[in-house]
Amino acid sequence: MVKNNITSDFKSQLSTVNCQLENVIHVENLVKRFGDFTAVDHISFDVWQGEIFGFLGANGAGKTTAMRMLCGLSKPTEGHGRVAGFDIDREVEKVKSNIGYMSQKFSLYNDLKVWENIRLFAGIYGMRDREIAQKTDELLQRLNFASERNTLVKELPLGWKQKLAFSVSIFHHPKVVFLDEPTGGVDPVTRRQFWELIYEATAEGITVFVTTHYMDEAEYCNRVSIMVDGQIKALDTPKNLKHQFSADSMDDVFHQLARNAKRGDN
């Protein structure tokens, strides 16, 4: 099991965004079994407030299952965890209302207009009409989206959709947002603009928990964990991981850890 050591490096990064070291996610010996199959095998880690935490792993390593437990969508078989201050086993509804979530596949309703999507999700999270109206204006201004207020989401280019989906997922200012491969298939310029939105969100104190298959994006995270065969095999800052594995890129670190994966997609 990898211990959570916060390096002085990371502490100094955090202090620059003026955050206290408070854990937004705390997980201890979390296990999920489906019959004989242990999808998630005793994982333990903390994610600190204001941090960008990269959750990497090979296909089939158990990332999605772990993430579903953290979001209150799946009950742990063993172990326990707290997300945004609530127990992921006993306070599932409170967990759900205090997080944001965005997936690559489903994020917004194509047949609703831009403002209607914002209105819908904000309403689901219990925001007041007046606050929604005001924040919608602010958001559309900031994204240079004001002219698209009445556009159906299905008519937006993919890159815009993903930026809007992210903004909607943090519209209710959750403590932590879960992003599941948010940039898959997005063009290289928009992909980078998306990461700038992530940085802006963390500057506002939102913690970001993100999965990606782009190893250059692993470098943009404060810390990264790499999951193999249901277990977290490494967890540290990208810099320390590269040093630990004598690697010159996160791609190399990933290959060293994941190429011996026994299960999943091979």
Add this chain to the structure above:
Amino acid sequence: MLHLSESHSESSAEGLRPIVHCLSIDKSYGQVKALQNVSFDVAPGELFGIIGPDGAGKTTLFRILTTLLLPVSGSATVDGFDVVKDFKAIRKRVGYMPGRFSLYQDLTVEENLNFFASVFNTTIEENYDLIKDIYQQIEPFKMRRAGALSGGMKQKLALSCALIHRPSVLFLDEPTTGVDPVSRKEFWEMLKKLKQEGITMLVSTPYMDEASLCDRIALINKGQILKIDTPANIVNQFEKTLWTVQSKDMHRLLHDLRANPLVDSCFAFGDTHHITINNGQLTIDNLATYLSDKGHEEIIIHPAKATVEDCFMEMLR
């Protein structure tokens, strides 16, 4: 055609009779122009990459070439046959692995393979040598329903089914999308082996780092081809001076670099930022001074060679 295949990796399609030939293809869906004036040739035996983001038109192009969609205008031939008039002949000759898993989930691994073999009037035995390396990896699970396979195994089965009739051209639409880096590498290893068998392949991908694995690539965005060449030629033609820049605070560095009027473009690139500069107007020393005046520490600046992704982003500007 064997004598032609010797130096195809370096040659363009010129001088060879192309096995895939596209001329001024246009395709629209209502107001949306999915493809505009798309032309290219693929030489026999070539591994040709179509590289671009979602919505670039990659799938539309593949569907036209495999006779599943009609172009609005323009013409194309595959293995000498016209994609509109001779669609039946083309369907017998090509293999197509769509982006979405499209085998029969309720049939077993072996039943799927048998089904595709019989549709193409052949047997597993007849072309076993072609699929052997790939199929052997999933053969232990041949009695398992396709729907119950892991993602990687599904992909190997889909590839086996697309190859079972020994197609003259294999179309692979985003075979590595959403696949982790290790499995992506393995998949490209499989394609390399197929290339040695003389199979012509067109592969589409949104991952720019896969460009270097192709003989030639077409960069595509919003329905238009931006560039067609070998990956080496594309990066060698990058005209601007490119530097990598690092400092202790990478996020602030991005903003400070962009604020410098002599910096032409600046993008995050993993653990460094890539900047292009207007030639001759800025030196590494000047830039280091500028950044250190802004309070940056541990500044590292190096000249660097552009990647295909740098080239693609430059073309988008």
